[in-house]
Amino acid sequence: MSELTSVSQAQALIAEHMPSFGSERVPLDEAVGRVLRQAVHAEHDHPPFDRVMMDGIAIRWSATMPRRLRVVGAQMAGMRRQTLPSGNDCLEITTGAMLPEGADSVIPIEQLRRDGEDYVLSDDCAPVAGQFIHRRAADCAQGSLLLSPGMRLGPAEMALLAANGVANVEVAVMPSIAIVSTGDELVDVGEALGEGQIRRSNDSAVRAALRLDGLERVVMEHIVDDEAVTSQRIAELLERHDVLLLSGGVSMGQRDYVPAALAAQGVRKVFHRIAQKPGKPMWFGIGPRGQAVFALPGNPVSALVCATRYARPALRAAQGVPAPAPEWVCLDSDVDVNPSLASFVPARVQSDAQGRLMAYPVPSKTSGDFSSLPRTQGFVQLPPGQGKAAAGSVAAFYRW
């Protein structure tokens, strides 16, 4: 029986061995949710011109300006720059328009009355020089660094890419992932359940977990307990995919043909068994082309915990996403810990009136008991120790 690897060792070993998936250029509208792999600088000043902030008229301000102004034209949003001939004139303007040449201030429509060819300032209108102009480069200057490699492209990032003319975006290649279940006892969701059988479910959980990180190049495979079939399918999957996520089938069992099939294809074991509960049987290896092979334990809670704690962060890092700061939560109640194993305890979290994120542990009855997981948002990680982690103590939290 191999030595147990610690949680932090396992994490470091995976990080050390993970391949990079490279980058590719995709059209902007396909980039949403992907990981940026280029720096993005301001294409132009923002705003690119002195920009009018209100609908109304553009004027040339002076302390002695007239309160009746002749309309000599219009400067609408999107128009080339017009010219205001004199301080007795005005141009109609709309929000987003360029400030006309010769104008320096804007009076909003609400403070004006139209009278034939003129606008008359209302009695309470006391314009200030330069008012309602959003100055060129006030937000940022051309060339400013806006986005850095490793950022996930969410709403704000997509807006900046669009605003700065990045029609094709360099993003991390999405790895091709095979989620593989093994075992004769596993039946598809749509099939009748025979004696001794259960339904496949880890593959659905793992697929949904990967999707939270935008990983959608995923196939799901089921391999029956047959040496020849296993060998052939594993060889094919390693050829076609960058990552294999197995669930079950990498243990000591006489019908576990997966370890031999992986070894025959040149997949090298990096570690097997982590000092944690649940999820101890976790296995990780690397194929000859750098394929990452995660063999998750077969029990549902263990499989989802390991996918969340190891596979997802590794796949994010391999796409260039920096490791996030840990999320700390405060335990609401005492939690039993294991003297020699790290404990992963599912928990519901909710912030309290002090802004603390409180964790309410929802322990599973067994590592097969996933019926209570929908009431949780993730799990706390508690280091090995004597007795209990006390209510009020702080722990790292990992979200499903």
Add this chain to the structure above:
Amino acid sequence: MSELTSVSQAQALIAEHMPSFGSERVPLDEAVGRVLRQAVHAEHDHPPFDRVMMDGIAIRWSATMPRRLRVVGAQMAGMRRQTLPSGNDCLEITTGAMLPEGADSVIPIEQLRRDGEDYVLSDDCAPVAGQFIHRRAADCAQGSLLLSPGMRLGPAEMALLAANGVANVEVAVMPSIAIVSTGDELVDVGEALGEGQIRRSNDSAVRAALRLDGLERVVMEHIVDDEAVTSQRIAELLERHDVLLLSGGVSMGQRDYVPAALAAQGVRKVFHRIAQKPGKPMWFGIGPRGQAVFALPGNPVSALVCATRYARPALRAAQGVPAPAPEWVCLDSDVDVNPSLASFVPARVQSDAQGRLMAYPVPSKTSGDFSSLPRTQGFVQLPPGQGKAAAGSVAAFYRW
């Protein structure tokens, strides 16, 4: 000028007027990320039988049992239930198999030595009656409530659906949404930028924001400043879509043809202008078929704040998702507030060593300044007041 609506009034008015989008049945593998609209009960006991937890042998335990047992067969995972003839015999078993008839305990392979037709218990093997059996219904009994309407289908929920034979799932219909930008000054990301023009970006931001809630039935439209075109396009969009998300174009401007076009199509204004900064010009109305029309302000920060604070929660609620508990954060520094308007201040958040979620405000220079938003995870909402919200005080946080 209409009265300002408060933030909570706006929220309540939207909730009161939002339509429901109904439900539909989809295959399980298309349900991930969707909103459940049915209750799900356990199809069978979990586990459905007394389940073996280790690879090894199944035995009939007694205080005086022999330490050498004759192998008379095998009970592999997925097999129908076998029978163990006597206390002198054993059956080879694998993890996940049914406990054979006549057997009551399991001895793991690690504690055994094979000798011809027999297994011999290793010297330190001291079996306990009933060991390594995961009892039928230990996790949950047939008929137990597992999932309730309104849950978002993430990893744990998908696993439970699969494990309980829900091959077709009742989920909320995803509304069909049109994101509409208006204005002659707006140019596509791929086009050359002329004088007085800026690029469209709010539509990309809003699309990415909706995608965070799994809303992908989205089209993006741009309408130029032309009365006839606006009228025709608005009529078509209202016919085809359940939700319109406009950005810009619903203000006092003489070229804003959208309000007239909406009114002509029977869209009734519910409110216009909210007592908040940024995002004051926000408009909301309801069409004759119950279509929800959100007119977001045109400035990028305002548009994204309003989409996040109003449109996303409303669309979640309309799909049956219960309102989440507020997320409270602790302000790291003093923040200026407005005496009469609620302030939405973008902030970076990070949890501290006490498990508190600290908010580091990143104020925008103007409501057009979205260049700093990628450094934030959302915004705090601060009520109107005198002076400042003090460092250390607690505020509600809304994530992009």
